Amino acid sequence: MRRIYTIAEWEFLRYLKSRSFLLATFISPVVLGVLLIIPSFFYQNSRLTRPQIIGVIEFDSTNYNFALAERFNDSLKTERTSEIRLKKIEADTSSILADFLSRQKGLGFERDSLNDAYNQIKERRKYVFQRPASANRESLLRQTYEQLHQTREARDLAVIEYNRVKSLTDSLIRSAVFKKADDLLTAQEIQGYIVFEPTLFKEGKIEFHSLLPINFFRIDRLKQILQELLVEERMREEGVATTQIQEWLKPIEIQELRLEGSEKIEFNIMVTYLGPIIVVLFLFIGVFTSSGFLFNSLNLEQSNHIIELMISSARSTQVIFGKLIGLGILGLFQVLIWMAITALFVFAKLIPSDEIGFLTIRNGAIFILYFILGYLFFSAVFVSVGFLSSSEDKARHLNQLVRILSVFPIILAILILESPNSFVIRILSFIPLLTPSLMILRTPLGQPPMIDFGISVAIMLFVIILSLAFAVRVFKIGTFDPNQKIRAKEIFSLFRAVNPD
Amino acid sequence: MDVIVDKLIKEYDEKIILDNISFKAARGKVFGLLGPAGSGKTTLLRIMIGIINQDGGTITFDGKPLSGKIRDRIGYLPEKRGIFQRQTLIDVLTYFGRLKNLSPKKAQIEAIRLLDRFNMIDSMEKPLGLLSKEMQERVQILVSILHDPEILILDEPFQDIHPLNQDVVRKLIYQFREEEKTIIISTHQFNEAEKLCDDILFINRGRIVLKGNLDTLRQKFQSHLILVEAEDNLGSLKGIRGVKKFFAEKQSARLFVDYKLSPQEILSQIISTVNVSRIEIARPNLDDIFFDVINNGK
Numbered sequence: 001m002r003r004i005y006t007i008a009e010w011e012f013l014r015y016l017k018s019r020s021f022l023l024a025t026f027i028s029p030v031v032l033g034v035l036l037i038i039p040s041f042f043y044q045n046s047r048l049t050r051p052q053i054i055g056v057i058e059f060d061s062t063n064y065n066f067a068l069a070e071r072f073n074d075s076l077k078t079e080r081t082s083e084i085r086l087k088k089i090e091a092d093t094s095s096i097l098a099d100f101l102s103r104q105k106g107l108g109f110e111r112d113s114l115n116d117a118y119n120q121i122k123e124r125r126k127y128v129f130q131r132p133a134s135a136n137r138e139s140l141l142r143q144t145y146e147q148l149h150q151t152r153e154a155r156d157l158a159v160i161e162y163n164r165v166k167s168l169t170d171s172l173i174r175s176a177v178f179k180k181a182d183d184l185l186t187a188q189e190i191q192g193y194i195v196f197e198p199t200l201f202k203e204g205k206i207e208f209h210s211l212l213p214i215n216f217f218r219i220d221r222l223k224q225i226l227q228e229l230l231v232e233e234r235m236r237e238e239g240v241a242t243t244q245i246q247e248w249l250k251p252i253e254i255q256e257l258r259l260e261g262s263e264k265i266e267f268n269i270m271v272t273y274l275g276p277i278i279v280v281l282f283l284f285i286g287v288f289t290s291s292g293f294l295f296n297s298l299n300l301e302q303s304n305h306i307i308e309l310m311i312s313s314a315r316s317t318q319v320i321f322g323k324l325i326g327l328g329i330l331g332l333f334q335v336l337i338w339m340a341i342t343a344l345f346v347f348a349k350l351i352p353s354d355e356i357g358f359l360t361i362r363n364g365a366i367f368i369l370y371f372i373l374g375y376l377f378f379s380a381v382f383v384s385v386g387f388l389s390s391s392e393d394k395a396r397h398l399n400q401l402v403r404i405l406s407v408f409p410i411i412l413a414i415l416i417l418e419s420p421n422s423f424v425i426r427i428l429s430f431i432p433l434l435t436p437s438l439m440i441l442r443t444p445l446g447q448p449p450m451i452d453f454g455i456s457v458a459i460m461l462f463v464i465i466l467s468l469a470f471a472v473r474v475f476k477i478g479t480f481d482p483n484q485k486i487r488a489k490e491i492f493s494l495f496r497a498v499n500p501d
Numbered sequence: 502m503d504v505i506v507d508k509l510i511k512e513y514d515e516k517i518i519l520d521n522i523s524f525k526a527a528r529g530k531v532f533g534l535l536g537p538a539g540s541g542k543t544t545l546l547r548i549m550i551g552i553i554n555q556d557g558g559t560i561t562f563d564g565k566p567l568s569g570k571i572r573d574r575i576g577y578l579p580e581k582r583g584i585f586q587r588q589t590l591i592d593v594l595t596y597f598g599r600l601k602n603l604s605p606k607k608a609q610i611e612a613i614r615l616l617d618r619f620n621m622i623d624s625m626e627k628p629l630g631l632l633s634k635e636m637q638e639r640v641q642i643l644v645s646i647l648h649d650p651e652i653l654i655l656d657e658p659f660q661d662i663h664p665l666n667q668d669v670v671r672k673l674i675y676q677f678r679e680e681e682k683t684i685i686i687s688t689h690q691f692n693e694a695e696k697l698c699d700d701i702l703f704i705n706r707g708r709i710v711l712k713g714n715l716d717t718l719r720q721k722f723q724s725h726l727i728l729v730e731a732e733d734n735l736g737s738l739k740g741i742r743g744v745k746k747f748f749a750e751k752q753s754a755r756l757f758v759d760y761k762l763s764p765q766e767i768l769s770q771i772i773s774t775v776n777v778s779r780i781e782i783a784r785p786n787l788d789d790i791f792f793d794v795i796n797n798g799k
Contacts, residue, residue, distance in 0.1 A: 006599040014588065304583030309644060312550050312577040313600035480553055 003314040007322025012330050015293045024289040025334050032281060052215075054222065055089040055181050055193030059174070071225045084222065087190060091176035100169040107162040114155035121148045185211045192219070194226075204230055275358045276444045277413055280437050282338055283371045287436070290331030291379040294323050295386050295399060302479050316476045320383070320468070328375050335371065358444040366443050366453070373460040374436030378402065380467035387471075387478030408434065413441060420445040421452075429456055432463045502563050502574065502651045502683050503527050504549070510557030511544055511707075518544050519707045522558070526685050526700070528651075531678055533698030533715075534687040535787065541707040542687040543580055546656050549685070550577050562652070573602040576650030580657040580687075582641045586630035590621065590640060593629060594647055601648035608647070615643050619669070635663040642669060653677050655686040659693050671697065691787035703791055711794045715787075722785045727756045727764075729771055730779040741770045752778075757789075 015021050056068065068086055091097065125144035128137060184190045192210035200206060206226060208219055228249055235245050298320075301307040310319050342359075345351040385398045416425055420442045429438040429448070435456045442448045504526040511519040519541045526532035534542050548555045551567045562571045585593050591612055598608025616622045619639060629637055645653065658670045674697055677684050688694050694701060701718070703711040711718065729738065735754040739747045743766075746757035758767050764782055771777060 002602065003600060006596070010596050014585075018587075301583075305579060305581040306583045306585065308547075308552065308579040308581065309577070309583075309597070309641075310600065311552050312575070312579070313572065313597065315551075476553075480547065 003318045004322040004325065007310075007314065007319060008326030008329065011293075011297065011323050011326030012333075015297075015327060015330055016333070018293075020293070021289065021330065021334070024285060025337055028285050028289075029282065029338065032285070036278075052084045052192075052218070053087055053190045054084055055087050055184060055190040057089050057177050057181060057193055057195045059195070059197050067229055068225060071229065087184075089177055089181045089184065089190075089193060091173045092180060094176070097169070097172055097176060100165065100172055104162065104165045104169045107158060107165050111155065111158040111162045114151060114158050118148065118151040118155050121151055181209065185209065191215050194222070201230070201233060275356060276441050279359075279367060280440050283335065283367060283374070283440060284437065286331045286334045286338075286371060287374045287378055289334060290327045290375055291382050292399075293327045293330070294379045295382040297323055297327070298383060298475065299386055307479055311479070316479075317472050320472050320475060324376070324379055324468075327379075328372065331371070331375055332368070335368070363443050367440050369457070370436040370439050373457065373464065376464045377432055377436070377460060377467065380464060380471040383471040384467065384474045387474045402433070408437075412438075416441050416445055421448060426452060430459055432460055435460055502571075504532075504652065504683055504685065505561045505564075506545075506549070506558070507560070508558040509545070509548065509555050509560065511541070511548060511553075512556050517707055519548075519555075519704075522702075522704065522707075522709060524700075524702045524709075524712055526683055528683045529678060529681040530699040531674055531684045531686065531697050533694040533701040534685060534704070535689070535691060535694055535701055535791065536704040537689055540689075540704045542689075542704065543656055545704070546577075546654055546685070546687055550575055550654060569602075573648065574651040576645040576648065576653045578642060578645040578653075578655045578658055580660065582638070584629055584637055584641055584644075587628050589626050589628055590616065590632070591625040593640065594643060597644045598647045601650075603648055611647050611649070612643075615647060619643065635665060638662055638666045639669060642666065642673070646673060650682070652683045652685070655684070657688055657690075658686055659688060659690050691791065695787045701787070703794065705795060711790065718790060719785065722790045726783045726785040726789055727758060727767065727771070728779075728781045728783050729754045729756065729775070729777060731775040731777050733775040735775060737774050738771060741767065741774060743767055743770075 093101065121144055125141065125148060128140045128144060131137065181190070181193045185193065188211075191212070192208055192215045195207040195209070197203075197205065197207075208216075208222075210216060232245050232249065235248075236242070298307070301310065307319070314322070342351065342356065346353050346356065381402055382399050385402065412425070412428070415422075416438070419425065425438065425442065426448075428434050429442065429452060439448065439453070439456055442452075506525075507523050509519055509522040510517070522541075522545060524532070534545065536542050544553070547553045549560055549567075551572060560567060565571065588596075591609065594612035594615070595605065595608045598611055599605055601608075603611065613622070613625070616625050621636065621639065624632055624636065629640060632640070642658075645655070653673070655670065655674075659667050662670070674684055674686070678699075686694070686697065695715070698715050700714050701712065702709060729735065730753045732752065735749045735752070738744065738749075738754055738756060741756075741758075743759040743762040744756050745759055748755045756767075756771075768780065768782075771780060
């Protein structure tokens with residue numbers, strides 16, 4: 001035991017002072033954090049989160065534009081939604097369009113004045129007709145009849161001309177407005193525009209134009225508010241009081257409660273989903289830092305022949321176990337440093353305490369248990385792979401592969417979130433390579449049954465004992481006969497006679 | 502402490518590396534394990550110290566098999582040497598002292614004592630990587646004697662080592678012999694072994710070809726080698742009765758002759774054959790003996 005302690009202490013202090021440990025403890029989390037923050041930063045500053053400017057084209061007179069703007073402002077105050085700003089789009093009054101508008105206006109005046117004149121003549125004729133018989137009554141009636149007839153013809157012609165010019169002008173305006181809106185879209189000054197047609201209220205149909213496909217996925221809120229507005233409008237038409245309408249349209253509040261054991265706790269995606277993934281990532285940095293140190297330490301000491309000096313003083317088993325314990329404690333120490341930093345952040349209110357709610361004492365103990373099991377298992381695998389490989393390079397490549405496979409459960413995170421205790425996930429949890437990460441992910445997500453903890457720990461312990469014994473044997477053969485490749489036959493015989501020293 | 506190796510066998514991949522090796526390394530003596538490179542010397546030493554296991558035979562230390570306690574009393578300098586580079590000299594020495602079961606304090610005291618004795622005390626806080634190669638070699642030697650072992654096993658201690666450190670090793674061997682400790686050295690440099698060893702064991706391809714006390718062996722092989730210098734053609738000496746091997750170089754020749762014949766008889770034959778300018782019955786060195794034994798299958 002004394003030698004194991006001596007070797008453990010030496011390895012702990014040796015790597016504690018190493019640059020690799022400082023990098024893995026302080027820089028890796030920062031890099032990880034930056035890698036997590038950068039996409040979020042880009043997201044924050046991307047078109048997805050910048051205030052969306054939506055153009056509004058109104059061909060009716062309901063002034064939905066104003067109502068919409070008000071509604072968006074209200075929703076921004078109460079909801080975590082990206083800001084939407086509305087921009088009313090109107091046609092530019094170019095000289096051609098101005099001519100048409102002026103002509104339409106002139107025709108409008110003409111039509112109106114003719115209509116007025118027609119009404120005046122009509123009144124006058126009515127007056128003549130109702131007046132007692134006079135000498136010029138007949139001639140006045142004939143005269144006014146002629147005037148009325150001529151004025152009506154002129155007025156009807158003016159109306160036809162007015163309507164013709166108006167239709168032409170409307171068409172020109174419509175085309176000019178759409179052109180302007182499309183120009184704004186192309187220039188990316190707006191992300192999209194909606195078109196209110198006069199038939200909106202009746203048909204409930206609105207057009208949304210946009211350039212980028214992503215914008216079509218982002219108008220749910222817009223749709224919702226328009227729907228509310230339309231419903232409000234229709235209710236108003238039906239005579240429902242505004243206060244009543246507001247009461248009815250008040251959004252419902254859903255409290256999301258999750259059953260955890262006998263308790264029900266509020267669902268929080270950070271607490272129950274992202275948090276455990278981050279924990280798995282950190283614990284695996286710890287596992288791979290320590291087991292990587294073990295692998296490097298043995299490899300380095302083999303290549304510079306220190307190992308022979310060590311094994312002349314201690315048995316192979318003592319050397320391996322001393323290193324394993326020393327570097328394992330180093331890994332735990334690393335985890336403790338991270339926990340202390342997290343606690344500091346929580347204390348400084350940089351991390352809301354409710355967002356690490358999953359780090360209960362029970363869950364923490366489970367995480368540490370699987371951390372230790374994972375470390376022991378991967379260390380044994382790394383040592384075996386290292387000494388079974390014909391070269392150090394091959395060993396490193398194989399170890400990289402093992403590392404990738406072990407974090408594979410993170411890819412399954414969605415499946416685990418969906419069904420943490422499904423048959424497939426449970427079976428995968430019993431595969432030693434995946435056990436630590438899967439069980440750590442499952443613990444806060446799905447409260448795995450106790451039997452799963454029992455089976456997974458038993459399997460891990462069995463495999464660890466076997467693989468450590470195997471690693472010691474492989475280490476012994478690999479160290480003092482490095483030129484001799486270990487053949488399949490020998491591997492089988494090693495498995496048969498796992499009997500270190 | 503007497504070390505007795507009895508009928509030791511080691512096989513690798515169905516190939517016999519050590520075949521029935523037996524010898525005794527006694528206390529107060531320097532035991533030389535001699536043989537060409539690849540003859541199995543290092544494997545034999547590694548088995549003795551428990552680094553690898555034998556396939557047959559026994560090794561006892563004062564009649565007891567190797568145990569943790571015995572291992573703590575052995576000092577070992579491997580053939581392929583390396584040392585930690587980033588750690589300080591005092592830390593490395595203390596660490597290896599502790600691996601030999603010294604208490605941390607005792608290991609540190611012994612380390613300081615040795616560093617002082619070998620004039621390295623000023624460098625004790627320096628990382629080993631910053632020291633010269635010669636000093637690093639010396640640290641490796643110090644590691645093997647830090648715990649004041651009763652048995653010192655040195656594997657090729659004069660190979661790839663600075664001349665100053667070769668002298669350090671020689672002095673240590675003398676000192677250990679004076680202190681009645683057991684010293685086992687393996688080397689293929691026979692001239693060094695000749696100067697240092699009391700008993701030797703020649704092995705070749707894993708088999709013992711010769712063993713015994715060095716002086717006795719010399720006596721045994723003494724009459725076998727005759728050096729001749731002459732003006733004449735020395736080739737005619739080849740036909741003399743009893744000459745088993747003959748090597749001529751310009752005006753000199755080395756004759757290995759049958760030890761059953763009396764030297765006088767051979768000398769008179771030589772003198773009557775060539776015009777001798779100088780003749781000498783030489784003490785064969787270990788090279789000669791090894792060569793002779795290998796070639797005669799003895």
